Amino acid sequence: MSVFNIFAPKAGRFGVMPNLVVGQCDAAIGNNTTTTYNFGSHPAICLINRAVVSAGTVPAATSGTILGVLKKYDASANAAVSLTDNVDLEALTANEGTAVTLLATLTDAEKTLDTGDTLQFVVTTNNTVTTAAVDLTVNVELLVQS
Numbered sequence: 001m002s003v004f005n006i007f008a009p010k011a012g013r014f015g016v017m018p019n020l021v022v023g024q025c026d027a028a029i030g031n032n033t034t035t036t037y038n039f040g041s042h043p044a045i046c047l048i049n050r051a052v053v054s055a056g057t058v059p060a061a062t063s064g065t066i067l068g069v070l071k072k073y074d075a076s077a078n079a080a081v082s083l084t085d086n087v088d089l090e091a092l093t094a095n096e097g098t099a100v101t102l103l104a105t106l107t108d109a110e111k112t113l114d115t116g117d118t119l120q121f122v123v124t125t126n127n128t129v130t131t132a133a134v135d136l137t138v139n140v141e142l143l144v145q146s
Contacts, residue, residue, distance in 0.1 A: 017144045019046070021119055025136035029059055029066060031128045038073075039119040039138065046113040046142035048072065048083060052097040053121075056135030059089050064127025066090050070100060070138065075116030083110070089123065089133065097139070113142060 023039030051070050059066050067086040074081055084100050092098055102111070113119070121138045 018049070019142045019144045021140045021142060023119065023121055023138040023140070025121060025123070025133065025138070029123050029125060029129050029133055029136075032125060035123045035125075037121045037123070037138075039121065039140070041116070041118045042113055042142055042144065043115070045115070045145045047145075048102065048111045048113055048119075049141045049143050050102065051084065051100040051141070052139045053087055053089070053092065053100055054095070054097040054135070054137050054139075055089070055092050055133050056095055057131065057133060058092045058094050059129060059133035059136070060131035061090065061125055061127045061129050064125060066123065066125050066129065068121055068123045068138075070140070071120045071122055072110065072113060073118045073120055074110075075118075076114070080120060080122075081106075081110050089136070 021039055021042060023037060025037040029035050066089040068089050069082050069086055070084040071080040071082050083102050087100055119140055
């Protein structure tokens with residue numbers, strides 16, 4: 001028995017390889033606006049499984065909110081599909097990852113990242129950003145069909 005059995009496929013996941021898409025939100029979050037960060041895609045058909053959001057410095061706004069939503073841009077429909085509820089970015093803890101739950105109402109098609117589809121993190125503010133986010137990152141685990 002190998003000590004590396006923890007890396008063996010879990011039941012029901014044979015033929016599926018977990019993979020990460022890491023999105024770095026490099027541009028500044030705008031005041032009173034929506035800022036969209038595009039993280040690209042994956043060359044194989046994947047199931048979007050879960051996500052984590054983190055920031056080295058947590059953003060803050062003047063008596064307003066800074067909310068982020070993970071979305072999938074569906075190339076075949078030319079439309080974005082929300083994958084999560086709003087994530088309150090001001091409630092993050094600096095340098096710690098916060099798990100983001102996918103919406104329970106998503107269909108299999110909505111959770112599937114197909115060729116041409118991209119992942120996006122859309123941040124909305126309704127006031128002036130007083131503390132800029134530093135190292136705002138979104139990690140999305142994909143289950144790659146092999």
